[in-house]
Amino acid sequence: MKNTFLYLSTCSTCVRIIKSLGIEDADFLQNLKEQMATPEQLALLYANTNSYEQLINKRGRVYAQMKREGTVFSEVVYKALLEKEYSCLKRPILIWNNSVFLGNSKATVAAMKTALDG
Numbered sequence: 754m755k756n757t758f759l760y761l762s763t764c765s766t767c768v769r770i771i772k773s774l775g776i777e778d779a780d781f782l783q784n785l786k787e788q789m790a791t792p793e794q795l796a797l798l799y800a801n802t803n804s805y806e807q808l809i810n811k812r813g814r815v816y817a818q819m820k821r822e823g824t825v826f827s828e829v830v831y832k833a834l835l836e837k838e839y840s841c842l843k844r845p846i847l848i849w850n851n852s853v854f855l856g857n858s859k860a861t862v863a864a865m866k867t868a869l870d871g
Contacts, residue, residue: 756849757847762787767845772856795808798855801853842858843855847869
């Protein structure tokens with residue numbers, strides 16, 4: 754799998770992390786709004802986490818609306834949601850040399866920086 758940084762250009766946290774990593778002009782940036790995560794990327798993320806639920810952004814509007822409507826969530830529902838709705842993927846995500854760094858915690862961002870610096 755090629756190295757990729759999955760983010761949303763409208764997410765201020767993603768933009769801040771991109772700047773802190775110094776990758777503003779990198780060719781491996783993938784804005785999820787313009788190009789959704791591919792099935793191969795989702796498969797790699799699932800293989801890394803063994804759970805589609807861990808890949809879900811539970812603060813998103815779509816997820817919150819489904820929860821209010823009484824949706825019963827399962828791995829199948831989470832997978833379908835990730836395949837059709839770009840905003841439901843937790844972000845940012847760095848796929849680097851087949852390692853996955855998921856989320857925006859300080860420790861994760863530090864690990865991203867270490868991986869990028871080699």
